[in-house]
Amino acid sequence: MIIYKKQITVESKGKTPTYINITDAVKEAIAESGISDGICTVISPHTTCAVFFEEYAHDEDENGNESLQVDLNNVLEKTIPDHDSAETFVYPGEEHYQAVESWPNAENYLPGGDRTALWNGDAHLKATIIGSSEVFDVDNGKLGVGSTGYIYFVDFDRTRPRQRKCKIAIIGE
Amino acid sequence: MIIYKKQITVESKGKTPTYINITDAVKEAIAESGISDGICTVISPHTTCAVFFEEYAHDEDENGNESLQVDLNNVLEKTIPDHDSAETFVYPGEEHYQAVESWPNAENYLPGGDRTALWNGDAHLKATIIGSSEVFDVDNGKLGVGSTGYIYFVDFDRTRPRQRKCKIAIIGE
């Protein structure tokens, strides 16, 4: 039994949720691991991002989102509206604004001191519902999914473009 | 530390989501593994299926669905309507239809060339929200859940009956 770990970096574009098909990166990590039989966990370390398993749908909209991603956005927005005013959500409250403003790296979270940069409550709630991790099968040295199955990392945070990390851990023999 | 893996097969009936109580199969796999302390991951390799943990509720409706399953169907349908027209979802688009039609096994996905066989966007979205995997405790050689806890595999795809796979991986010592 061994464990093989890898961290990949992805770019989110802001304005709308960014969906990234990371299936090839996961398959590459499995190949590098040399593990034949085991499991592969895929993990988001960011609280506004999530990991999920979905079909690759070929048609894309003008933002480069596949049809099932547009549909998922539409479905989630029925109960989680875009965070575009101070009244949309209770989050972030006065104490949270002040806490973030006191951080040494506050500029990363509040560029130019603009408090609306914390209006990402929609992203936090969507990520909680989709979930931060998923476990996959590793079978005979391959990702054990059907021919239509792909792994997606999503950054629901629309406030700005960012570099995001995704962690892959493969355990087996 | 060892890993023990098993794949089980279940039958879905189409028309409505099919819920299958797989608790006994998971317990059997744990017993076969000989693992005393560890974790057990249960994984759907299908993008319209999901795995979750729920109480066994005794009352069933005319489709054989337990009360909590009927309630879950009702709740999910509030934001994810049945995919019963070309307008319900953006998915599947023209490129996706054509891609599937070009597959060597196209007949499996589009029996008789009927494009409505791809009207399972509801199932894709529900499966994404419920999640494709769940991890359970293995404690003293047993599934580490309370007396009211059961493991369910659900096929949300209503388009047709199908044979589905579910993967179980137990890791421990």
Next chain:
Amino acid sequence: MIIYKKQITVESKGKTPTYINITDAVKEAIAESGISDGICTVISPHTTCAVFFEEYAHDEDENGNESLQVDLNNVLEKTIPDHDSAETFVYPGEEHYQAVESWPNAENYLPGGDRTALWNGDAHLKATIIGSSEVFDVDNGKLGVGSTGYIYFVDFDRTRPRQRKCKIAIIGE
């Protein structure tokens, strides 16, 4: 490769969902494990509880719920209303009531024989949507999350205060 397991106990307060920040307990378990590189799974063995990854939001309401927790309650209640009448959900049906009444420990589930103690269908459905487990990264002996990431255990069951268990399993080397 070793596995280290720990069970923690938390108290839920009833009336509203109880959210508990268990990040320090998870970090303590990782330190105790001596594992440097691996994964950490956090598991609820209760079907009305869930585990998720979220930012710590500083502001609290009168029930001690952080702003993002109030927002999550509000979002989930849009499709899953409080179970406050026999008509809210199909669950629990007559057979389920009778089954629970026949259990040797029925008094634990139906204190004083009050059937409304089973009106926790809302909690079952919310827990299914959020999920019973999540996997985290263990990197260089630490919980591998960003500085704003925390782990929460939630008991959605509002029917009464209870002691709940949460299971932590760390695998690695």
